[in-house]
Amino acid sequence: MALPIAHARRETNPLDRLRCLQIFTEVARCGSFVRAAMQLSVSRATVTKHVAWLEASMGAQLLKRTSKQVALTEAGARVLGAGRDLLERYEAIEGEVRDAVQLPRGAIRVGTPPSFGAYHLMRLVAGFTQRYPDIEVTVVHDDGRSDLVAQALDLSIRISPSLEDASYVAQSLLKSPQVVVAAPAYLKVHGYPATPAELARHNCLVHIIKSGAGIWKFAGDPPQQIRVRGTVRSNLGDALKQGALLGSGISLHPYYMVSDELKAGTLEAVLPSFVPEELDINVVFSTRRNMPTRVRHLLEFLKEWSRDPPDWALSTTVGPAALAQRSGGSGVKTRAR
Incomplete structure (x- = not known):
């Protein structure tokens, strides 16, 4: 139950009010007392008490509560907007002072x-x-x-x-930089594409966020855009890499994801003379x-x-073969189909 306004003002010092405002802001963002408590690593009872104190201090209901959701009242929306600015200003002041001494x-x-x-x-x-x-x-x-x-x-x-x-x-x-890769087992059965255009006849594993339309791009004059398709699509790069390791098809990855596998030979760089679009x-x-x-x-x-880029971030204008050599292994086969 909310405290009377006068009582809340006597019992809540300015630092407490900032904490109340912080907790109220998190409840508003989450739309839930329970989720806010989890985010703040406090109990639900603590969240409820601090919001009740803030409402009593403001003399207005800030949140509409039902069994399923929490919504801002008109007063709550005003407090939320102004409260975010207040918390940011306080943090900035606190940070400047603390940074000067510790x-x-x-x-x-x-x-x-x-x-x-x-x-x-x-x-x-x-x-x-x-x-x-x-x-x-x-x-x-x-x-x-x-x-x-x-x-x-x-x-x-x-x-x-x-x-x-x-x-x-x-x-x-x-x-x-990115590199096109496949497992030796897949390439042994299906052959090595000699040009990006030949990817169209291969089973390609597609990242639905980075290549939602199934387009893989390669640098050049002119640049090439190849539409690929296959039996597996995912928004998880590691899942697609695992699919490639299992021999399911050809995949396109940032070099940092597959450098170890290229060095170990469990994946091979495909189309080493062509440079995929950098990210x-x-x-x-x-x-x-x-x-x-x-x-x-x-x-x-x-x-x-x-300012000191790792090896995998160096330019790929010389192709995946050079990248693999920088990392201490080739991982690249140049055989034709």
Whole structure:
């Protein structure tokens, strides 16, 4: 039950009100007291109590509660809009002061494609949290289409030929070369395509986000666009790689995903004389305004990493054979069909 207004004002100091506002904002974002409690790692009772305090302090109902959902009232929408700005300003002030006297602290949510997160981002996060041990980083899956604000993401890694949403601020990090691969067993049975056009007769494993229309693009003069198809489609790059390893067909991957398999010979680079379209690796965020100090430090850390590109990010204008050699193995066969 909500506390009387006067009582709430006596019992809730300014710091408590900021916490109430933070919890209310999370409930509004999640549309649920239970989900908000999970995101904040507190009990549902704590969430309920803080929202009740805020409503009593404001003298208005901020949320409409039913058994199935939670919705903002008109007053709640006003508090949410102004409250986000207030929390951002407070975090900015807190960050500036803390940064002047000690290491930054707090929580950061980062979105990433699953494969890049597993192969590379987690290594970077480990280094970042060693440098800033008071910062907690949560890494979550982002398919490249998520709304950063709705998902409460401070930053997100987006890997694609081009960014679809121009409403975000993007910082370019690296290029991500791609390579066409297949298992030796598949190539032994079905042969080696000699040109990109010959992919049309092969069973190709298609990524439905990166190549939704089944178009694989190759650099050249003129560039080539080949429509491919096959028995397996997925939005999971690792699933398609596993399909290729099992001999199901030919797949197209960022080089960072398959460099180990190329070196081991469990996958072979197909069409070594042709260069697939490169992808851009960008870090995106909603705004530079009032960016918390901890997030700014992570952004600078990622930019610092990108200034010394790993081998897999080097230009592929000389083809997959050179990339494989840089990594210590060939992984490339040049036999004709």
